[in-house]
Amino acid sequence: MNENLKSADSRATYQQLINSGAFKPFFQPIVSLEDQRVVGFELLARRILPEGLIVSPAEFIPVMEQYGLLNELMTSLASQGFMTARTWPEHQFLSINVSPSQLNGKHLPDIIRKLGERYQFSLSRLRIEITETALIDDVETARAEIEALSEMGCMIAMDDFGTGCSSLAWLIQLPASTLKIDGSFIRSMLHKKDSRKIISSVVGLGRSLDMDVIAEGVETEEEAEMLRGIGCPYAQGYLFGRPIPAEETRNLLTAGSGSHIHRRVARMSLEQRAHQISSMYAAPDTSICFLSPELIVVDASDTFAARVGWPMQDITHRHIFEVIPSQAEKLLWLQDFRIKGLPYPPFEVKLPGGTIDLIMITQVEDEAKELLGFCIFGFNLDCKTRSVQP
Incomplete structure (x- = not known):
């Protein structure tokens, strides 16, 4: 009984934190490797402590999932994200992550639809990121949720792509428009041939299916140059910008950040x-x-x-x-x-x-x-x- 009360108190505490705005969206730019244009931002959750310290989502997302509060947290963050993204040029998208437990056939599409209407944000500018595990657990339910989101106009991105061993056949059946290459392959691509082969195959797969491909976790100019040579069209990572608060996104867009990197990411020579x-x-x-x-x-x-x-x-x-x-x-x-x-x-x-x-x-x-x-x-x-x- 005491454990149940303790759990209830903890849930109420996190619910109050959500309601009080303790969780804020940060935005990491996604750029075109061709010309370093910022094409969109991925929304990343952060908890801001009273003393100003920033808490990583790795510390609170598992707790939110345990207490069944992910939809409430996403609603709060997406509301703030939609208001911020409305100030960007219309051709730039907002990308948000969805946990496998949220693709349960209950509320997600309805939540997204209502938020889009409330903040007058076109869902054609929204990219929903899901992982392969979200499909492996319950393929039929996840497919129904993804199709509903796609029919509303949302773009669908497969996050951490390439880390699982499941068949690729379902990609043809789902309305996914983007593949995100897991950062573990990017970190090892300069010295591991297998990583380079996997990246090349994913880029080729995306091209064959007319899908965008985004490389995650790009931190060095050498990685960016190799990705560009392979033909990967988009990337994100510390090389192009760390996650920033909402008020800084507009400044990043107007400053044209990234042009200095473009001069250093050269085309591959014929040799x-x-x-x-x-x-x-x-x-x-x-x-x-x-x-x-x-x-x-x-x-x-x-x-x-x-x-x-x-x-x-x-x-x-x-x-x-x-x-x-x-x-x-x-x-x-x-x-x-x-x-x-x-x-x-x-x-x-x-x-x-x-x-x-x-x-x-x-x-x-x-x-x-x-x-x-x-x-x-x-x-x-x-x-x-x-x-x-x-």
Whole structure:
């Protein structure tokens, strides 16, 4: 009984903290790696103590979840966030995080809809960030919640993408528009080849699905330069700006922060690009094949030849249907996407050894948009190769 009373008192205390405005939104900029424009902000919760100290969400979010107060906390923070974002240019978005426990089929879409109406904030400027675990626990309920939010105009972002080992097939079924690459891959990308391969595959996946890709946790110019060379369009992290209070966001936007970084994040040289392509050809878990417009194999990596079980010297000048007859029906199905002018969706192929490859196909065109052929890119989805130690 005493424990129940103690718990009730603690819940009431946190409820009072929410009502009194002790929790404030801070905003971290998300920038375009192409020109360093701030394209939006991620809202991050902070607790401000009376003496002015700032408490990290890692200390209070688990307690809020335990007491069932996450919706109340999000309502307070989103209200403040909507009022702040209304002062930004209309093309910039606000991104907020949603806990898996909030995708329970009860209140979230209704809360977001009412807040948008109350503060006259267009939900087309709102990006909802969810993690893979939110889908793994209860896929059907989470899908219904996400679809409801999307139908209201919200953009959906998959946060911490690449850290799980679940199938990627559900990405095609959900209305997600953004992939956020987990910061653990960014921190290790300069010295871990596996991290670079995973980042490249996620960027390629996003491009194939016409999705935005944001790299989280970018802290150095070297990381930004490598991400730009890989083709990642957006990033956030301390290199571009730490989380700031609401009143400072307008100053950041008017100052055009980030232009000094743009001069230092240079394009990759031809030598660097050649080295990157050579490295991809040599990677043991990455396979590449180039096809002519008539689907004849022009060139392929040793890994691709080994994957399909052909001697390297015999694979060129063969029709792709002859090389991988088991995928002929799938490749014919993909032709419909080309006819309609749509990007080719990725698909998974189970290999004889039991591992799974994610296959992505892109068109290769010249400057006049004349079709030169196709590139088939395969990435091993075996969980052992995807795990990255921090």
